[in-house]
Amino acid sequence: MNLIILTDNDLIGENEYRLEDNRAEHILNILKLSSGDEIEIGILNGPAGIARIESIDNNHIVVKPTNLKPLPKIAPEKTLICALPRPQTVKKVLLTSAMMGIKDIHFIRANRVEKSYYHSPLLEPENMIPYLLEGLSQGKHTQLPTVTIHKRFKPFFEDYFPTISDEKTMKLLPDIETDRFLNNLYSGGNNPIAIAIGPEGGWVPFETDLMLELDFKPFKLSRSILRVEHALTATLAQIELIYNN
Amino acid sequence: MNLIILTDNDLIGENEYRLEDNRAEHILNILKLSSGDEIEIGILNGPAGIARIESIDNNHIVVKPTNLKPLPKIAPEKTLICALPRPQTVKKVLLTSAMMGIKDIHFIRANRVEKSYYHSPLLEPENMIPYLLEGLSQGKHTQLPTVTIHKRFKPFFEDYFPTISDEKTMKLLPDIETDRFLNNLYSGGNNPIAIAIGPEGGWVPFETDLMLELDFKPFKLSRSILRVEHALTATLAQIELIYNN
Known part of the structure; x- marks a missing residue:
């Protein structure tokens, strides 16, 4: 935990927060801190x-924030479109997204997404939030990504996606088959970015075709075939490198 | 499994291999293949x-390779130096390293490495190999990374590291404190690369100083603070982007 995230649920008075979960444990057992x-x-x-730690009582810690300053915006604004993966991978995608500054996450259906994944209790908002908070806490960010679950592929891209993007949006599609690396199509700048990460086994041709029609740009992320969570980390790392070039 | 890895242990005759573990399960239950x-x-x-699948008998699958061709070398040659993390993270580091083409892995001691990590049974070679094989299978590589465990920090860098590097080796040190991104110090090319990934909580000043003396170059990997496994993936992804520029 590089940043202890405080939420409205922790408020017990004017600018006074009480912590009692893994954050309290971290403060007591890892950081080994005391009152003051x-x-x-x-x-x-x-x-x-x-x-400042005001009091510690039976693993309940009361803290009072000071010196609060807005964090710098994480530019460019990044939207993740991810074929819904198995629950274990959803956890990693949530954590990584929050840790590396994704603003909005859209899990979507695809041909190679198993229908059963939609029944995972993990997809209840209250079950996803701990992984997002863990990511924020690790990456030192405070902006909670939004998460939306979409049950159909074509309506997502044809009806919904146009409402969250425009012609300025850079639309990226990691694709092992192409030879073009990211720096050949993205040169930095603050325009928003949408990143589409496919399911295990990849998109089917119908899906890729539809995304290409919508101006998604295929690029070679790596000569290695990466898992969903690694593809996400690698794409964000390459965007960040080019952005700061 | 994007590539089923065959080993000498699977050989049952001239160019004939028998599979019976998770590889057989993958062929039968995921790929749903049959003889021929x-x-x-x-x-x-x-x-x-x-x-070619020659026979399937009670979850034992006999296969005969043909059309064998050497895989392209994964340039540049990459060595990972990683402060020994907790066992769960060791697994991820092994998998990611093999998946993304690390040649040699050196786990080392550092001030913030917990001594108990050295007692993990995971560090027995036979316990690490499955994670390496899984990584090769995912990334479509065949070269098994070497893994060496070092118990002391200073002797590793002062005595051992000079034997595995020379003045051509690009020595990289991800460092949140610097403002220089990787493209300002690495411009591609085939010279070998050594990457030093610190422990949770970071290196202590004595450690960083010693690495700087040995010409390790600090660079900003991301504005977010990444975990060990994400820092590894992100560094390799950025190297690959610059290498292919």
Whole structure:
């Protein structure tokens, strides 16, 4: 935990937060702090700063934030479109997305997505949030990504996607078959980016064709075939390198 | 499994291999293949090609490779130096390294490495190999990375590292404190690369100083603070982008 994330649920008074879960454990057992010590905190969807530990009582820790400042925006704005993976991988995608500054996550159906994945209890919002918070806490961000679950492929791209993108959106499609690397089609800048990550086994031709029609640009992410969670990390790392070039 | 890896242990005759573990399960239950079908295979530390399924008997599958060709070398040659992480993370580091073409892995001691990690049974060679094989199989490579465990920090860098590197080796040190991104110090090419990934909590100043003396170059991998396994994936993805520029 590089940043202890505070939420409205923790508020017990004016600018006073009480922690009692894995955050309290981290402060007590890993950081080994006591009353009067200071920790780095971030307010969920808000600024970050430091907080003074006011009291520790039976694993309940009361902290008071000070010096709160907005965090720099994580540019460019990034939307992830991810074929719904198995639940174990969903957890990794949530954590990585929050850790590396994805703004909006859309899980979508694809031909090679198993229908049963949609029945996972993990997809309940309250079950996804801990992985997102863990990612924010690791990456030192406070902006909680939104997560939307879509049950059909074609309506997502034909009806919904146009409402969340425009002609300025850079649409990226990692594709092992192409020889063009990312720097040949993205040169940085603040225009928003949409990244489409396929299911295990890949998109089927109908799916790729539809995305190409919508101006998604295929690029070679790596000569190795990566898993969903690695493809996401690798794409974000390459975007960040080019953005800061 | 994008490539079924065959090893000498599977040999039952001249160019005939018998599979009975998760590879057989994959062929039967995921790929749903039968006798006469063909699969993509790689010979461990050797060429890759296709293999014909000769027989299936009680989850034992006999295959015969043909069309074997050497795989392209994964340039540049990459060595990973990784502060020994907790066992769950060791597994991810092994898989990612093999998947993305690391040649040699050195786990080393650092101030913030917990001593107990050295007692994990996972560090027995036979326990690490399945994660390496899984990585090769995912990334479509056949070259098994070497893994060496070092118990002390200073002797590793002062005595051992000079024997596995020379002045041509590009020595990379991801470092959140610097503002220089990777493309400002690495411009591609086939010289070997050594990547040093620190422990959770980071290196201590003594460690960083010693690496800087040995000409390790600090670079900013991301504005987010990444976990060990993500830092590894991100570094390799950025190297690959620059290499193919």
